[in-house]
Amino acid sequence: MQWFWNQYTTSDDDRAQITVSPLRATVDQLAGLPPALVINAECDVLRDEGEAYASKLRSAGVTVTAVRYGGIIHDFVMVNSMHDTPQSKAAVAQAIAHLSTVLWI
Structure with missing residues (x-):
């Protein structure tokens, strides 16, 4: 994980910033955020953090749709070889539907 952190920021x-590490945010700092879609992959080393973030958003009163796609890895919708998997297609469709609703498109 250290290598990945270093690609993001050293x-x-x-x-320490909540915009970099949103789990560091307090419930008060998260309150008032727009509805969130949190997509996690079953085989992602960051899955637990993603699910904890969804839970923390709920605690802050934010409307959250959280989903875990089974049998898939981190960043699966961006990996070319996984582009045509049912999980990728479903996640992209879910993101489009969520954004269309939230942005009133």
Whole structure:
């Protein structure tokens, strides 16, 4: 994970920011956010953090749709070889539907 963190930022100050590490945000800081779609992959090392974030958003009163796609890895919708999997197709369709609703498109 350290290598991945370093690709994102090497600054400890940046890593402490809630915009970089949203789980660091307090419930009060999350309150009032728009409805959220949190998509997690079953075989993702960050799955638990994603699910904890969804839970924290709910605790803040945010409307959350959280889903875990089974048998799939991190960033699955962006991996070319997984583009045509049922999970990728479903996640993209879900994201489009969510954004269309939230943005009133």
